[in-house]
Amino acid sequence: MARHQVILMSSAIILTVMLILITLFIQHHYMLASVLFVILTFLPFVIRFERRKISGRELVLLAVLSAIAAVSRVPFASIPSVQPTTFVIIITGLALGAESGFVVGALAALVSNLFLGQGPWTPWQMYSWGMIGLAAGLLRHTKFMKWSIGRYIFGFISGILFGWVMNIWIFMGNIEQITISHILASFGTSFYFDLAHAVSNVFFLAVFGKAWIKILLRFKKKYGLLDH
Amino acid sequence: MVIELSGYIRQTIVKNNRGFRSFHPFVCFLYYIGAAALVMLSKHPVFLFIGAIILVGVNISLDKGKAIRQWWRMLLFVSLFFLIINPLINHRGTHILFYLGQNPIMLEAIIQGVIFSLSLLCLMILFASYNLVITANKFLFLFSKWLPQWALLAMLAMRFVPLLNRRLKEIQQVQKGKGLSVTEGPLKLRAKSGIQLVQILLTWSLEEAIQTADSMTARGYGIKKRSRYTPYQMRQKDWLALGYITLLGSVSIYGWYLGDNVLAINPILETIGLIGREWFFLLIFVIYIGFPLIIEGREAFIWHYWNRKM
Numbered sequence: 252m253a254r255h256q257v258i259l260m261s262s263a264i265i266l267t268v269m270l271i272l273i274t275l276f277i278q279h280h281y282m283l284a285s286v287l288f289v290i291l292t293f294l295p296f297v298i299r300f301e302r303r304k305i306s307g308r309e310l311v312l313l314a315v316l317s318a319i320a321a322v323s324r325v326p327f328a329s330i331p332s333v334q335p336t337t338f339v340i341i342i343t344g345l346a347l348g349a350e351s352g353f354v355v356g357a358l359a360a361l362v363s364n365l366f367l368g369q370g371p372w373t374p375w376q377m378y379s380w381g382m383i384g385l386a387a388g389l390l391r392h393t394k395f396m397k398w399s400i401g402r403y404i405f406g407f408i409s410g411i412l413f414g415w416v417m418n419i420w421i422f423m424g425n426i427e428q429i430t431i432s433h434i435l436a437s438f439g440t441s442f443y444f445d446l447a448h449a450v451s452n453v454f455f456l457a458v459f460g461k462a463w464i465k466i467l468l469r470f471k472k473k474y475g476l477l478d479h
Numbered sequence: 480m481v482i483e484l485s486g487y488i489r490q491t492i493v494k495n496n497r498g499f500r501s502f503h504p505f506v507c508f509l510y511y512i513g514a515a516a517l518v519m520l521s522k523h524p525v526f527l528f529i530g531a532i533i534l535v536g537v538n539i540s541l542d543k544g545k546a547i548r549q550w551w552r553m554l555l556f557v558s559l560f561f562l563i564i565n566p567l568i569n570h571r572g573t574h575i576l577f578y579l580g581q582n583p584i585m586l587e588a589i590i591q592g593v594i595f596s597l598s599l600l601c602l603m604i605l606f607a608s609y610n611l612v613i614t615a616n617k618f619l620f621l622f623s624k625w626l627p628q629w630a631l632l633a634m635l636a637m638r639f640v641p642l643l644n645r646r647l648k649e650i651q652q653v654q655k656g657k658g659l660s661v662t663e664g665p666l667k668l669r670a671k672s673g674i675q676l677v678q679i680l681l682t683w684s685l686e687e688a689i690q691t692a693d694s695m696t697a698r699g700y701g702i703k704k705r706s707r708y709t710p711y712q713m714r715q716k717d718w719l720a721l722g723y724i725t726l727l728g729s730v731s732i733y734g735w736y737l738g739d740n741v742l743a744i745n746p747i748l749e750t751i752g753l754i755g756r757e758w759f760f761l762l763i764f765v766i767y768i769g770f771p772l773i774i775e776g777r778e779a780f781i782w783h784y785w786n787r788k789m
Binding site for chain 1: 515557560561564565568569599602603606607609610613615618626627628629631632633635636637639640643644647651661662666667669670671673674676677678680681682684685687688689691692693695696700701
């Protein structure tokens with residue numbers, strides 16, 4: 252846990268320094284800055300997991316959870332813009348911790364895109380879902396997340412933010428010419444979908460959240476997995 | 480069924496052993512990174528228009544344009560959206576074409592909209608062919624070099640997807656008997672029964688996962704370094720292609736650095752026609768983007784020539 256916090260602190264410091272440097276010096280290289288931002292927030296966790304010695308059981312557990320998160324949209328094909336993938340990822344973060352949440356989030360995005368076809372959005376999806384899982388895991392012992400309404404708020408915000416991050420890939424190559432009204436226009440067209448996503452997250456968390464956390468915690472205890 | 484399947488597999492194997500797809504995955508991947516960068520950096524309507532045509536050609540040479548036909552709705556929607564929205568909300572510039580109500584429509588904004596939507600279009604067509612060339616197998620091969628643990632995890636998860644899909648269908652059938660339906664009834668109930676299905680899948684699969692893991696351990700997981708399913712090797716032609724891609728890619732990026740790949744719009748609108756050095760960089764851009772087309776064309780030509788000789 253201690254090493255985890257060191258990594259987290261140092262990346263937070265690097266990011267703050269970077270943000271200050273950008274505003275001071277390289278005002279016009281937004282594209283470079285945002286790519287750097289994504290890489291610096293994403294890579295430390297990717298590398299950290301790669302270095303860890305992980306048992307076969309934990310590995311398969313994470314793989315199954317990611318596959319479930321990816322597959323879970325299948326029964327919802329008949330309900331447009333409602334999918335429980337984000338819900339599964341949040342629950343994983345809450346029950347199994349930040350790192351597992353991150354791995355399952357990033358992997359669920361990658362795996363579903365390996366099947367559905369990859370596009371410029373793949374890295375952004377990996378990033379947003381990975382970060383949602385990570386945030387859920389980091390906040391899991393706080394009072395806010397223990398409070399059920401706090402969890403609903405988290406689900407709602409992550410649904411909206413996911414949509415916003417996903418809009419970014421469209422602007423990547425053209426960020427210098429982008430005005431605020433461009434961004435508002437694109438957010439406006441996607442707003443309905445983002446809202447549906449956010450509301451369905453809250454719904455799933457409210458109706459099934461506790462039961463799912465219990466299932467995962469029981470499983471974890473039964474086999475002694477992912478105990479740090 | 481068996482004959483059909485083996486025919487399909489043979490077809491895929493043949494497809495992957497010829498033309499652009501026969502190059503080392505790293506070479507193909509590098510081409511796509513470079514092409515995506517160039518398509519995003521070269522903000523010139525002439526460059527992007529020719530680029531889009533070439534990329535469509537690449538798709539046609541790879542799969543007769545099947546992937547684009549599948550995607551065309553999205554391609555059209557995204558590019559038209561920005562083509563129309565840009566002149567409506569962007570009023571910077573000096574050339575007023577006409578007024579739409581109170582809003583001046585600028586020539587600059589229209590050109591910018593064209594560049595923007597062409598660049599998005601190129602990027603999306605590029606990814607359509609990316610999915611044909613860098614198959615999941617090759618992608619995981621690339622991954623396993625730098626991030627072996629992630630690659631193993633991704634492979635495991637990928638293996639579970641079809642299995643879980645089948646299980647979901649089974650669960651759905653059983654639950655139907657209990658009256659749980661995702662397709663009928665009020666929205667709230669449908670969403671509820673949908674997640675109920677996933678919950679059953681979760682408890683079922685978690686227990687199963689332990690068995691899979693134990694069988695992995697029994698077969699020696701983690702004892703030695705893992706070998707690869709398809710061992711790709713760099714051959715002479717791969718090194719040549721690598722050189723070609725790096726050389727042309729860097730020259731083309733240098734052109735962007737000089738400003739020749741970019742149409743200046745503000746403060747002064749540059750003419751759209753190309754002048755002098757810009758022609759040279761257009762040529763470089765075209766032969767970089769067209770690399771797969773050159774390879775496929777060369778093979779088709781040789782095939783044709785051999786047929787004639789026989």
